[in-house]
Each structure stands twice: as C-alpha cells, then as structure tokens.
Amino acid sequence: MGLANCPECGKLYVENAAGICPECYRKQEDDAEKVVEYLRDVDKATLEEIHQATGVKHKIILRLLHSGRIMGTAISYPCETCGTLIDQGRLCDKCSKNILEQMKPEERKQEQEPQSPTIKTRSRMYGNLEKDHFK
Ligand SMILES: [Zn+2]
Ligand SMILES: [Zn+2]
Structure with a gap:
C-alpha cells in the first residue's frame, strides 16, 4: 500500500481497498444511500430516472448496480455499445x-x-x- 492519485478527484491519498480517497468514498456512500433510498419505493426505474431523482452520476449508479448493491428493483440502463435499454449484463x-x-x-x-x-x-x-x- 502506497500513495496514489484518487481516480475521482485526483488528490493524493493512501491506497485502500475502495480504490478512491476517503473523501470521495464518503461521498459515494452518501450517493449510494440516496439511490438505495429512492429505489426502496420503486419496482423498476431507468438509469436516467434515478439520475434525475437523486442527482447521482450514471457511473456511480452503474457501479452500484454491477456490484450487487441494488437489488429488488429492475433497473434499465443503456447498452454500452448502442444505447438500447437493457437490464442485465453490459x-x-x-x-x-x-x-x-x-x-x-x-x-x-x-x-x-x-x-x-x-x-x-x-x-x-x-x-x-x-x-x-x-x-
Ligand atoms: Zn478523491
Ligand atoms: Zn447494444
């Protein structure tokens, strides 16, 4: 473990398991909370809807989705190649x-x-x- 530049904000930080600096990590956790909170009352949503409702970046919502933090709600998000809405894989x-x-x-x-x-x-x-x- 050494020093690295945070991929989110570019600041120098001591490397950790999260791969980002503590400040950004805290911010991402807040964002995650917002998304999870919003999805509690929704059966399905698109990435864009979540973004509009919570203000959380697409990138972060997708990361939550792929890491299994979002469950019980069907999320549609664009295919990485053509933009068609999909709900599993990339x-x-x-x-x-x-x-x-x-x-x-x-x-x-x-x-x-x-x-x-x-x-x-x-x-x-x-x-x-x-x-x-x-x-
Ligand atoms: Zn950072
Ligand atoms: Zn496609």
Missing part, C-alpha cells in the same frame, strides 16, 4: 451476438484443419477430461 442481445459473430471466423479456421496434430492431441485431451468428469 451489452444488449444484439451487441453480444455481434461480438460472438466477430469471434467465429477464428474458430472456423481451426476447425478446417482437423489433420493438424495439435488439434488431435487436444481432442484426445478433452476426451480424457470428459471421461474423468463423468466418473
């Missing part, structure tokens, strides 16, 4: 599919060379693994 279905499709060509290239010794060894390895797994 990307909408369409964008996750796009990413999967971008990855496919490489897989196919490997499958086209079944005679390659590496692949043979590998499938043998996987075969053994599977057997072990089902014991």
Whole structure:
C-alpha cells in the first residue's frame, strides 16, 4: 500500500481497498444511500430516472448496480455499445451476438484443419477430461 492519485478527484491519498480517497468514498456512500433510498419505493426505474431523482452520476449508479448493491428493483440502463435499454449484463442481445459473430471466423479456421496434430492431441485431451468428469 502506497500513495496514489484518487481516480475521482485526483488528490493524493493512501491506497485502500475502495480504490478512491476517503473523501470521495464518503461521498459515494452518501450517493449510494440516496439511490438505495429512492429505489426502496420503486419496482423498476431507468438509469436516467434515478439520475434525475437523486442527482447521482450514471457511473456511480452503474457501479452500484454491477456490484450487487441494488437489488429488488429492475433497473434499465443503456447498452454500452448502442444505447438500447437493457437490464442485465453490459451489452444488449444484439451487441453480444455481434461480438460472438466477430469471434467465429477464428474458430472456423481451426476447425478446417482437423489433420493438424495439435488439434488431435487436444481432442484426445478433452476426451480424457470428459471421461474423468463423468466418473
Ligand atoms: Zn478523491
Ligand atoms: Zn447494444
């Protein structure tokens, strides 16, 4: 643990588990309280609605959401790529599919060379693994 610049305010602070300076940490806890308080009476909300009602930054609300601090309320927030409202993960279905499709060509290239010794060894390895797994 040493000194670091706080990613929120840029001030020098002694590194801690929270990763931000105590001042910003306290502020974020206040913000978290506000958000949790607001959501207590709501079944579902969008990120924008929460932001409007509490004045808390989108970034902080998202962090709360991804760290599991917000529960019991369905929150919609924009997909990180296209902005479509989603309520789980970081990307909408369409964008996750796009990413999967971008990855496919490489897989196919490997499958086209079944005679390659590496692949043979590998499938043998996987075969053994599977057997072990089902014991
Ligand atoms: Zn700070
Ligand atoms: Zn998207």
